[in-house]
Amino acid sequence: PAGNCFIAVVHLKTIKENLVINEIEAYIEEKRAEINPRYRLHYHVAPPVGWMNDPNGFSFYKGQFHLFYQFYPYESQWGPMHWGHSVSPNLVDWKTLPTALVPEEEMCFSGSAVVKDDEMVLMYTGRTTTDEEPFYNETQYLAFSNDGIEFHKYEGNPVLPYTPNGSPDFRDPKVWKHGEHWYVVIGSKTDDERGRVLLYRSPDLISWEFLSVIGESSGDMGYMWECPDFFQLKGKHILLMSPQGLVPQGDRYKNVHQTGYIIGKFSYETFEFVPEISFQEIDFGHDFYAATTTEKDGKRYLVAWFNMWDVPHPEDVDGWAGAMTIIRELELVGNRIVMKPVETITTLREETVWDGNLMENEFVQLDKTGELLITGDLSQNIELLIKGSNGGGQVVLQWDPQVRKVVVDREGDIRQVEWLPLGSEQWRIFLDASSLELFCGEGEVVFSTRVYPDGGWQVTNLSPQPLDTIAYTLRRSVPE
Ligand code: FRU
Known part of the structure; x- marks a missing residue:
């Protein structure tokens, strides 16, 4: 009992x-x-x-x-x-x-x-x-x-x-x-x-x-x-x-x-x-x-x-x-x-919206989501502007070969760190409706930053060198 x-x-x-x-x-x-x-x-x-x-x-x-x-x-x-x-x-x-x-x-x-x-x-x-x-x-x-x-x-x-x-x-x-x-x-x-x-x-x-x-x-x-x-x-x-x-x-x-x-x-x-x-x-x-x-x-x-x-x-x-x-x-x-x-994150890839060089001032247009694979020559400057296609929040990503630092500049609020690639020299960037995650090389340097664009995303190459770029849209995988 x-x-x-x-x-x-x-x-x-x-x-x-x-x-x-x-x-x-x-x-x-x-x-x-x-x-x-x-x-x-x-x-x-x-x-x-x-x-x-x-x-x-x-x-x-x-x-x-x-x-x-x-x-x-x-x-x-x-x-x-x-x-x-x-x-x-x-x-x-x-x-x-x-x-x-x-x-x-x-x-x-x-x-x-x-x-x-x-x-x-x-x-x-x-x-x-x-x-x-x-x-x-x-x-x-x-x-x-x-x-x-x-x-x-x-x-x-x-x-x-x-x-x-x-x-x-x-x-x-x-x-x-x-x-x-x-x-x-x-x-x-x-x-x-x-x-x-x-x-x-x-x-x-x-x-x-x-x-x-x-x-x-x-x-x-x-x-x-x-x-x-x-x-x-x-x-x-x-x-x-x-x-x-x-x-x-x-x-x-x-x-x-x-x-x-x-x-x-x-x-x-x-x-x-x-x-x-x-x-x-x-x-x-x-x-x-x-x-x-x-x-x-x-x-x-x-x-x-x-x-x-x-x-x-x-x-x-x-x-x-x-x-x-x-x-x-x-x-x-x-x-x-x-x-x-x-x-398994690659299973989110939907449409390839860019595959080839992105020249100076050229841009990739994305809706709310994207994954970008970007390789540049690290002996030169790299500068990418990532902003809302209708304005709002923006981030500038930079590589400065003089100091060998990756810089994430969110409207003047800067995070930066030295990057010594262990192998790959690629940047892998994940964009979602209000976020950016940047993985450098083999993942030796990572930045996670919330940013709030109006509309979708526009990713512009501001560096003089062409950047080898692949861009995908990503499908929704969480409830609305
Ligand atoms: C960390 C934290 C934890 C705590 C929880 C409360 O962000 O302060 O230490 O358990 O949040 O929400």
């Missing part, structure tokens, strides 16, 4: 959760019709309505990739966090599923997903408010699903309620399995406001033991490390994370917050991570944060929030805000990570 009683309680809870979710879905359906489509992305995941930030729970379960995200349906501003949900068979065609997690006493902050005994388990940060300074607390929660669509929260939440130093900043768990154990890295800070990442271990995802601090700012690496991820590439360990509070240094750290990585060696005996290189940014564009990865068939895929905190998001007046980058595949080459667009 005790067992039956437990089942009845779980059942009631699920019914209540489903009712709330049905209400949200009905609201989304109604609001969808009011969205102004001008900046809506055609092949990037974006919220159906309302606000999106970090990617969460990027994983593979029951034949599909799952990509959850920080979601607030009711306004195109940040609010009490839900988890939105998209799935894809191939990392380019995405479908929206019902909202996965809804806030109750806790806001559902960022986290990750694993598969345990055929069940999908989400681990996320529950952020609660308190009466006393600092007026919030963060602990780790679990939610389960048998179908990857409906989730129920664990009755015994939170499973991981405190940090070694009592810091209330304790968020964004990234879980993985190694041998018999589950491990998790979680972002936090020291008492004197230095960002750090904590490592824990569990036999069952429910009881957790603190192991070590695997990374910590010595003072100049920011006050909080958000969204950590920890994985292997070619036998090395990579700590990926999003530190807040780095001070700009020349061309580096120009965004409000950064995302990057440290490469090193890690031991499952001592739980010590020994860095071999200092922190490197992983993307040099204006809008890239809170990146996270997943592994499938030996390949490591990354996705990031294609926006930045505390900057304007011009689409918000249209009823939505926020997007995900295209999925990238990571590789370790020497002591750096290179990042290529996922291979």
Whole structure:
């Protein structure tokens, strides 16, 4: 009888959760019709309505990739966090599923997903408010699903309620399995406001033991490390994370917050991570944060929030805000990570609108989407103007052979970085209705930048040299 009683309680809870979710879905359906489509992305995941930030729970379960995200349906501003949900068979065609997690006493902050005994388990940060300074607390929660669509929260939440130093900043768990154990890295800070990442271990995802601090700012690496991820590439360990509070240094750290990585060696005996290189940014564009990865068939895929905190998001007046980058595949080459667009992205190519030299002042006209492959002579200047065909937002891409830098100039707001091609000297540029992603060469330098054109795109060669150019339109692969 005790067992039956437990089942009845779980059942009631699920019914209540489903009712709330049905209400949200009905609201989304109604609001969808009011969205102004001008900046809506055609092949990037974006919220159906309302606000999106970090990617969460990027994983593979029951034949599909799952990509959850920080979601607030009711306004195109940040609010009490839900988890939105998209799935894809191939990392380019995405479908929206019902909202996965809804806030109750806790806001559902960022986290990750694993598969345990055929069940999908989400681990996320529950952020609660308190009466006393600092007026919030963060602990780790679990939610389960048998179908990857409906989730129920664990009755015994939170499973991981405190940090070694009592810091209330304790968020964004990234879980993985190694041998018999589950491990998790979680972002936090020291008492004197230095960002750090904590490592824990569990036999069952429910009881957790603190192991070590695997990374910590010595003072100049920011006050909080958000969204950590920890994985292997070619036998090395990579700590990926999003530190807040780095001070700009020349061309580096120009965004409000950064995302990057440290490469090193890690031991499952001592739980010590020994860095071999200092922190490197992983993307040099204006809008890239809170990146996270997943592994499938030996390949490591990354996705990031294609926006930045505390900057304007011009689409918000249209009823939505926020997007995900295209999925990238990571590789370790020497002591750096290179990042290529996922291979399946070529299945989006529709029509070849240009194939041949693009002469000075000649331009390619595209509708809302495009992929351009451009090769020039790197001993000379390259300059490309990418602008709305009816005006609006624009970006100038430049290569300066004197300083060997690639420059992305978005209306005077410049991001630039040195580029030493490892092989290919091609630029691969992805344009969507309000975004640009530039992959240089083998992916050694990448820029992700939101830009808001009026109408479609016009790509003009402003350099004296002809540029060998192929341009495709890309089909829609996400819901309207
Ligand atoms: C990063 C972040 C996370 C947090 C989430 C809240 O962008 O601040 O640390 O879990 O967003 O929405």
